[in-house]
Amino acid sequence: MTEEAAGTPAPPRRILLVEDDRFQRKAAEAKLRARGFEVLVAEDGEEALRAVAGPVRPDLVLLDLIMPKLSGFEVLRRLKEDPATAGIPVIVLSNLGQKSDIERATAEGAVDYLVKATATLRELIARVETTLAGTRP
Amino acid sequence: MAGLARRAGDAVGAQLAGAFRERIRELTALQAAARTLQDERKDAAEVLAEIAALLPAASQYPEIAAARARFGDVERATASFRETDCRLRAEFTTSFGERGAVDVVYLAPWPSDRPRPFLAAERARLDSIAEMLRSYFERKKAHEALRRAERRYRALVEQIPAVVYVARPDANSSIIYASPQIERILGVPGAEWSGDRDAWLTALHPDDRDRVLREVRENRTTGRPFRSEYRMVARDGRVVWVRDEAVMVTDDGTPVLEGVMLDITDRKEAERALAESERRYRLLAENITDVISIFDMDLRLTYVSPSVVRLRGFTAAEVMAQTMDQRLTPASCDRALRALAEELEREQSGEVDPARSWTIDVEMYRKDGSTVWTETRMSFLRDEAGRPAGLVGVNRDISERRRLEQLKSDFVALTTHQLRTPLGGIRWLLEVAVEAPELSDQTRSYIDGARESADRLSDMVNCLLDAAQLESATLRLEPQVADLGELTRSVLDEMGRAFEAKGLRVSMTGSEAVTPLMVDRRWLRQAILNLVSNAVKYTPPAGEIAIRMGQDEHSVRWEVRDSGIGIPQEAHSHLFEKFYRAPNATSIAPEGTGLGLYLTRLIVERFGGRVWCESEIGRGAVFVFTLPREP
Numbered sequence: 001m002t003e004e005a006a007g008t009p010a011p012p013r014r015i016l017l018v019e020d021d022r023f024q025r026k027a028a029e030a031k032l033r034a035r036g037f038e039v040l041v042a043e044d045g046e047e048a049l050r051a052v053a054g055p056v057r058p059d060l061v062l063l064d065l066i067m068p069k070l071s072g073f074e075v076l077r078r079l080k081e082d083p084a085t086a087g088i089p090v091i092v093l094s095n096l097g098q099k100s101d102i103e104r105a106t107a108e109g110a111v112d113y114l115v116k117a118t119a120t121l122r123e124l125i126a127r128v129e130t131t132l133a134g135t136r137p
Numbered sequence: 138m139a140g141l142a143r144r145a146g147d148a149v150g151a152q153l154a155g156a157f158r159e160r161i162r163e164l165t166a167l168q169a170a171a172r173t174l175q176d177e178r179k180d181a182a183e184v185l186a187e188i189a190a191l192l193p194a195a196s197q198y199p200e201i202a203a204a205r206a207r208f209g210d211v212e213r214a215t216a217s218f219r220e221t222d223c224r225l226r227a228e229f230t231t232s233f234g235e236r237g238a239v240d241v242v243y244l245a246p247w248p249s250d251r252p253r254p255f256l257a258a259e260r261a262r263l264d265s266i267a268e269m270l271r272s273y274f275e276r277k278k279a280h281e282a283l284r285r286a287e288r289r290y291r292a293l294v295e296q297i298p299a300v301v302y303v304a305r306p307d308a309n310s311s312i313i314y315a316s317p318q319i320e321r322i323l324g325v326p327g328a329e330w331s332g333d334r335d336a337w338l339t340a341l342h343p344d345d346r347d348r349v350l351r352e353v354r355e356n357r358t359t360g361r362p363f364r365s366e367y368r369m370v371a372r373d374g375r376v377v378w379v380r381d382e383a384v385m386v387t388d389d390g391t392p393v394l395e396g397v398m399l400d401i402t403d404r405k406e407a408e409r410a411l412a413e414s415e416r417r418y419r420l421l422a423e424n425i426t427d428v429i430s431i432f433d434m435d436l437r438l439t440y441v442s443p444s445v446v447r448l449r450g451f452t453a454a455e456v457m458a459q460t461m462d463q464r465l466t467p468a469s470c471d472r473a474l475r476a477l478a479e480e481l482e483r484e485q486s487g488e489v490d491p492a493r494s495w496t497i498d499v500e501m502y503r504k505d506g507s508t509v510w511t512e513t514r515m516s517f518l519r520d521e522a523g524r525p526a527g528l529v530g531v532n533r534d535i536s537e538r539r540r541l542e543q544l545k546s547d548f549v550a551l552t553t554h555q556l557r558t559p560l561g562g563i564r565w566l567l568e569v570a571v572e573a574p575e576l577s578d579q580t581r582s583y584i585d586g587a588r589e590s591a592d593r594l595s596d597m598v599n600c601l602l603d604a605a606q607l608e609s610a611t612l613r614l615e616p617q618v619a620d621l622g623e624l625t626r627s628v629l630d631e632m633g634r635a636f637e638a639k640g641l642r643v644s645m646t647g648s649e650a651v652t653p654l655m656v657d658r659r660w661l662r663q664a665i666l667n668l669v670s671n672a673v674k675y676t677p678p679a680g681e682i683a684i685r686m687g688q689d690e691h692s693v694r695w696e697v698r699d700s701g702i703g704i705p706q707e708a709h710s711h712l713f714e715k716f717y718r719a720p721n722a723t724s725i726a727p728e729g730t731g732l733g734l735y736l737t738r739l740i741v742e743r744f745g746g747r748v749w750c751e752s753e754i755g756r757g758a759v760f761v762f763t764l765p766r767e768p
Contacts, residue, residue, distance in 0.1 A: 023562030030569045095557045098606075099615050099659065116561045117599055121568045 013132055014038040016058035018048040018075065019093065020067045024116070028062070031121040032128070045070020049078060052085050060132060062124075063110070065094040065101070073108060080109040089131050093124070159197070163262045166195030170266050174273040177280060184273065186213035188266065192241050195262055197255070201245045208237035208274060217244060225255045227267035231275045239267050300398040302330075306357060306385060309338045310394065322379070322400045324372035342368035342376060360385065363394075366401065378405040428511075428532040431518070434525065436461055436477070448511065448534055450504030466508060469499035472745060475765060476515070477528070478691065479747060484517075484525060491523060492516070498535065510536050542608055549605035556598050564591045600732040603663070604715070607739035614657040614743060621686055621695060622648025624658065628666045629684075632673060640679045647686035651693050654764060656744050664740040664748075667733040668697050668760050675722065675758070676701035688766065692746070696761040704752040712750050713738040721754070737762070 015037045019025040025041055032039050040058055042048040046069045052058065061079070065072030072092065079085045092105045097115040105113055112127050173179075173187040185206040192204030193215060205214035223243040230236050241255075241263060294301045294316050302315040311334035315327040323340060330336045341349060345367040356363040363383040368376050383396030422429045422442040431440040443453045451459070462470055476497050483489050494516035500508045511532040517525040567588045571581060606612045625645060629636075636643050654661075672682045680700040687694050704712065708719040716731035734748075741748040741762045752758035 021558050021562055023559070024565055027562065027565030027569045031565075034569075034572070095554060095561070100613065117557050117595060117602075121565050 012036060012038045013059045014040065014056065015128065016040045016042060016048065016051055016061045018042045018045070018061065018067070018072070019064045020044055021064075028121060028124065031125060035125055035129075037128075044068050045072065045075045048075050052079060052088070057085070058088060060128060061088055061090045062093050062128070063090050065092060065096055065105070073104065076105065076108045076110060091127055091131060093119075159256065159258050162195050163258065166191055166262060167265060167269075170269050174269055177273075177277045181208050181211045181274070182213060184208075184270075185211055188239065188270065189213045189215050189218075192239065192263075192266070195266075196241050196243075196259055198243060201243050203242050203244055205240045205242075206237070206270070207239075208270065209235050218242065219244070225259060225263055227260075227263040229267040229271035231271050231278070233275065233278055235274065237267070237270055237274070239263055239270070298399075302394075302396050302398065303388075304337070304383075304394040304396065306392055306394050307334075309335055310353065312336055313393065319398075322371070322377055322398075323369060324375075340369045340371075342370055344368070363396070366405075376402075378402045426534075430530045430532065432528040432530065434527060436474075436528070439527070445532075448503075448509060448532065449501055455504075464501055466500045466502070468745075469497075469501070471765075472497055473499055473513070475691070475745065476747065479763065480515075480517075481525070491519060499532075501532070509534060510539050512538075546605040546609040549601055554602070557595075557602075560591060560595055560598060564588065564595060567591060597730050597732075600730055600736060603736055604732060604739065607660075607736065607743060612743075614660065616655045617658050618653045619656050619658045619661060620648075620653050621651045621661075621693060624662050625665055625669075625684060625686070625695070628662060628669050631666070632669060635670070635673050636682075639673065639676070641673065641676060641682055642680075643682045643684070645684040645686075651686045651688050652766070654693060654766070656764065660740045660743065664737045664762070665695070667737045668762075671733055671760070672697050672699040672701065672758075675699065690766070692763040692765050694761060694763050696759055698757060698759045700757045703754045703756045704750060704758050705754050709750050709752070713748065 015032055017025060017028055017032065017039055019028065019041070020043055022043075025043070029039050029041060040051050040056070042051050044067045048061070048063070049070070052061070063072045063075060072094065076090055076092070079088065079090060086109075089111045090109065091112040091114060092102075092110045093114050093116060094101065094105075095116050097117060102113045111131055114124060114127060169191045170188060173184060173191070179187075185208055189204045189206040192206075193199050193202035196202040196204075203215045203218035205212060205218050207213075218240075219242070221242045221244060225241045226238055228236065228238040241259070295318065298318065300316050300319040300322060302319070303313045304310045305313060312330040315330040317327045319330060320326045325336070325340070333339075338346075349365055349367045352365050353363065363381065366378065366380045368378055371377050378401045380399045380401045381396060383394045385392055386395050387393070423444070425442070426444055426447060427442075428445045428448050429440075429442040430438055430445075433439055438457055438459075441453045441456050445456050446452050449456070456464070461473075465473060476495055480495060494514050496512060496514045498510060499513050500510050503509055512535045513530050513532050515528055515530045518527040518529055520526040567584055571584045571588065576584070622645070625648065629643060629645065669682070669684070676682060676699040682700075683698045685696050685698070702721055704719050705721065708717075711717045712719065713734050715735045717735070718731045738748050741764065744764050746762055746764035748760065748762040750758060750760050
C-alpha cells in the first residue's frame with residue numbers, strides 16, 4: 001500500500017475509466033484510487049473523447065465496449081487515429097467475451113482485454129500495473 | 138345154392154364193407170386234418186399234437202396203432218407211441234426248406250401169417266396228410282410275413298402326423314380308407330369315413346367347396362397329382378385348414394386315389410396373424426407424420442414411409458431411388474456414418490443394450506432445394522442370432538423446434554447480457570467493500586457470503602450464455618490446431634488445488650498417442666474442464682481420477698474415470714439434457730447447475746463428436762467423448 005513512497009517519487013499515474021454502469025464504475029474507481037492512481041471517469045463514449053482532449057491527458061484508458069452514444073470500438077478507433085492520443089495504452093474492459101471481439105479490439109490497437117464477467121478487480125489492477133510498467137517514461 | 142350164393146354174397150359184402158370202411162376212415166381223417174389245419178392261429182405244437190391224435194383212427198388196426206408228427210424241432214406223438222419194426226412214414230419239405238414227417242406204428246408184434254403190415258390206401262392217406270401239413274406250414278409262414286409287413290406299414294402310416302387315405306375317384310371322392318389321425322383332426326373316426334360315401338364332401342368348408350371341386354375336376358382331366366389347401370369343418374364345428382396331396386394309382390386294375398392330408402391350421406393362423414400385424418404396422422407407418430425408414434447394413438433404403446413427401450416434397454418412390462448424399466447434406470452424411478460406425482464398435486464390445494437407439498440431428502434436402510432439420514432416432518434390426526441385420530430410423534421434423542430454440546437462444550443471450558452488468562457491479566463492489574478498514578468479523582463474513590453467492594450466480598449466467606451461444610446456429614467456431622494432451626494438462630493445472638483439497642490421485646495416460654486436432658481450443662478446453670470438475674465433485678476424498686486418451690484411424694477418444702458414487706443406469710440417457718441432475722447427484726453436490734454436461738455435449742457435438750457415460754451405481758463413472766480426426 002505504500003509503493004509510491006518506496007520507489008522513486010513518481011507523479012501519480014492517471015487512469016481514464018470509461019464505464020457506463022455506475023456501480024461498476026464506482027467499484028473500479030475506489031479500487032484504483034486505493035492503489036494510488038488518479039482516476040478520471042467518463043460515463044459514455046463522447047465523454048471519454050472529451051476527457052482525453054482535455055488539458056490533463058490520462059496515462060492509460062480503461063474502456064468499456066458497449067456504451068450509449070458512442071461505442072467503445074468507435075472511441076478506440078478515434079483515439080488511435082489522433083496522433084496526440086494514439087500513444088495512450090487502452091485496456092478494453094467488456095462483457096463481450098468472444099474471441100472475435102477480442103481480436104477486433106486488439107486489431108484496433110487495444111493492449112489488453114478483460115472480460116468483466118470473470119475478472120476480479122484484483123486482476124484489473126494487475127493488468128493496469130503491468131501495462132504501465134511497460135510504458136514508464 | 139342159396140346158401141352158397143348168400144356166402145358168396147356175404148364175402149362180397151364183407152369185402153365191400155371193408156373197402157367202405159377204409160374209405161370212411163380216410164375221409165374222416167382227411168376231414169379232421171383239414172379242420173385242424175384251417176386255423177392258422179394255432180402254433181406248430183398244437184397242430185402237430187392234433188394231427189398225431191387223429192392218425193391212429195385212420196389206420197387199419199386202430200387199437201394197436203400209435204402216431205407221431207414232427208415239424209422242424211417240434212414233435213408231438215400219441216401217448217403210447219414208441220419206435221417199432223412196423224412203421225409207416227411220410228416226410229415233407231416246405232418251400233422255405235423246413236422239414237417234417239408223420240409216423241404211424243403198430244405196437245403189437247406183427248403176426249407172421251399176415252402178408253403186409255400196411256395197405257396201399259394207408260400209405261396214400263399218410264402222404265396226403267403230410268402234404269396237407271406242408272401246405273399248411275408254408276401258408277402260415279407266408280401269411281405271417283405278410284401280416285408282419287402290414288403291421289409295420291400300418292404302424293408307420295398311423296404314426297405320421299397326417300392322414301393317409303385311399304379314395305375312389307368318383308364325384309364325391311368317397312373314402313375307402315382313412316388313417317386314424319383323421320379323428321384327431323376332424324373328430325370323426327376313420328371307420329365312419331370309409332362307411333359314408335359323402336363324408337369328405339360334407340366336411341368341406343362351404344366357402345371352399347366350389348373351388349376345391351373345380352380343382353378336383355381339372356385334376357382328373359389332366360391326370361396330374363392333386364395339390365390343394367382348403368378348409369374343412371370338424372364335427373365340433375372347428376374350422377381346420379388342410380393341405381391335401383393325392384395321386385391316382387391302380388389297384389388290381391381299379392383306379393384309386395392315394396393321398397395325404399396335413400393339418401395346417403397353425404401355419405395358416407400364423408400367416409393370417411403376420412399379415413394382420415403387417416397391415417397394422419403399415420397403416421401406422423403410412424399415417425404418422427414422422428418418417429420411418431428401413432435400411433440394410435450398407436445404408437441402402439429398403440423402405441420409406443409415404444409421409445416422407447410431407448417432410449421433403451419427394452415421394453417415397455423418388456426417395457428410394459436417392460443415394461445417401463442426395464438425401465443428406467455432407468455434414469449430416471458424415472455425422473450419420475460416424476454414429477453408425479461407433480454403434481457397431483460398441484456392438485462388438487458386447488456390453489450394450491440390443492434394443493438401444495441413438496439420436497442424431499440431420500439436415501435433409503427438400504425437393505424445392507431448401508433443407509429441413511430432422512431429429513433421427515436410429516436402432517438396429519436384428520437377425521435371429523441377434524446380429525445387426527439392418528437399421529430402422531424415425532425422422533421427425535424439428536425445423537420449428539430449431540426456430541424456437543434460436544429465438545430462445547437469442548432471448549437468453551440478450552437477457553444474460555443484461556444480467557451480467559449488474560452482477561459485475563455487485564461482485565466488484567463487494568470486492569472493494571471487503572477491503573474497507575475497520576470491518577467487524579461478522580460484517581466481513583456477510584460480505585464473503587455475498588461474494589460467494591454472486592460468484593455462483595455469475596457462473597450460472599456464464600454457463601447459460603455459453604449454452605445459448607452453442608445452441609445458436611450462428612455461433613462461429615474458431616478451429617485451431619489443438620493438442621488434446623496439452624489442453625487436458627492445462628485443465629489439470631487449473632484444478633490442482635481442488636485435487637489437493639480432496640486428496641485425489643489423478644493420472645493421465647495416452648496423450649502422446651493422440652495426434653493434434655483442428656478444433657476451437659476454448660470450447661474444447663471448456664468441455665474437458667466440465668468433465669474433470671464433475672469427476673472431482675462426485676468422487677469422495679482420497680479417491681482416484683484416471684484420464685486416458687487414444688485414437689484409431691477415424692477418431693480420437695478421451696475418457697475420465699472416477700471412483701465416485703456412480704450413476705444409476707436409468708439416468709444415463711438424461712445426463713446430457715439441460716438442467717438434468719442425476720437423482721443421487723444433488724445430495725453430494727447441491728450447488729450443481731445441471732448445465733455442465735449439457736454444455737459438454739453441445740461442444741463435443743459441435744465438433745462432430747459424441748459423448749456418453751458408462752457407469753453403475755457405486756462403481757464410479759466413465760465419461761467418454763470421441764472427436765473425428767478430420768472434422
